[in-house]
Amino acid sequence: MIAAQEKAAKRNNVEDIYPLSPMQQGLLFHALLAPKAGSYTPQIVLQFSGHLDGQTLKASWQTVVERHSILRTGFYWEQRDEPFQVVYRQVPLTWVEQNWQHLSAAEQTAKLSVSKACNRSEPFNLNKPALMRLTWADLGKDAAGEDRYCLVWCYHHLILDGWSAGQVL
Numbered sequence: 001m002i003a004a005q006e007k008a009a010k011r012n013n014v015e016d017i018y019p020l021s022p023m024q025q026g027l028l029f030h031a032l033l034a035p036k037a038g039s040y041t042p043q044i045v046l047q048f049s050g051h052l053d054g055q056t057l058k059a060s061w062q063t064v065v066e067r068h069s070i071l072r073t074g075f076y077w078e079q080r081d082e083p084f085q086v087v088y089r090q091v092p093l094t095w096v097e098q099n100w101q102h103l104s105a106a107e108q109t110a111k112l113s114v115s116k117a118c119n120r121s122e123p124f125n126l127n128k129p130a131l132m133r134l135t136w137a138d139l140g141k142d143a144a145g146e147d148r149y150c151l152v153w154c155y156h157h158l159i160l161d162g163w164s165a166g167q168v169l
Contacts, residue, residue, distance in 0.1 A: 088129060
C-alpha cells in the first residue's frame with residue numbers, strides 16, 4: 001500500500017515531459033561516457049562581504065528553483081528508445097553550509113580549492129533533480145570587521161549553458 005502511495009505521489013509531482021534537444025542528447029551521451037570527469041559541471045564562485053543571512057539566501061535559491069522549470073528537470077534514458085526529460089512540480093534544493101571562520105585565509109583558500117574539486121568530480125544523479133548544488137561558506141570577518149562569505153554554485157550543463165546561468169544569477 002505504501003509503495004502504491006509513493007508511486008502516486010511521484011506521478012502527481014510530474015509537471016511535464018519533453019524530448020531532449022539535439023544538444024542535450026550530445027551532452028547526455030558524453031556525461032554518461034565519463035560521469036566523474038567534471039567536464040559538464042561548471043562552477044560559479046561568488047564572494048560576498050557585509051552582513052548576509054544565509055537562510056534568506058537559501059530560501060531565495062529555492063524560489064529560483066520553483067520559478068524555472070529546467071532547474072526541476074531530470075533526465076531518463078534507460079530502457080527507452082529515446083531519452084527524455086521530466087519536469088517536476090517540486091524539487092528540494094541541495095544546499096550545504098560550511099563554517100570556515102576558524103581557518104586562516106590561506107587555509108580557507110586551500111579548503112575552497114579542495115571543496116570545488118570534490119564538488120566538480122561528484123557526478124550528478126541525472127534523473128534526480130535539482131541538477132545543481134550550492135555550498136555556502138561563512139569565512140568570518142576581514143581586517144575591516146566586515147563579514148565575508150563564499151557561495152559555490154555547481155550545476156550540470158544539461159540544464160544550463162553559460163549565458164543561461166548568468167540569467168539565473
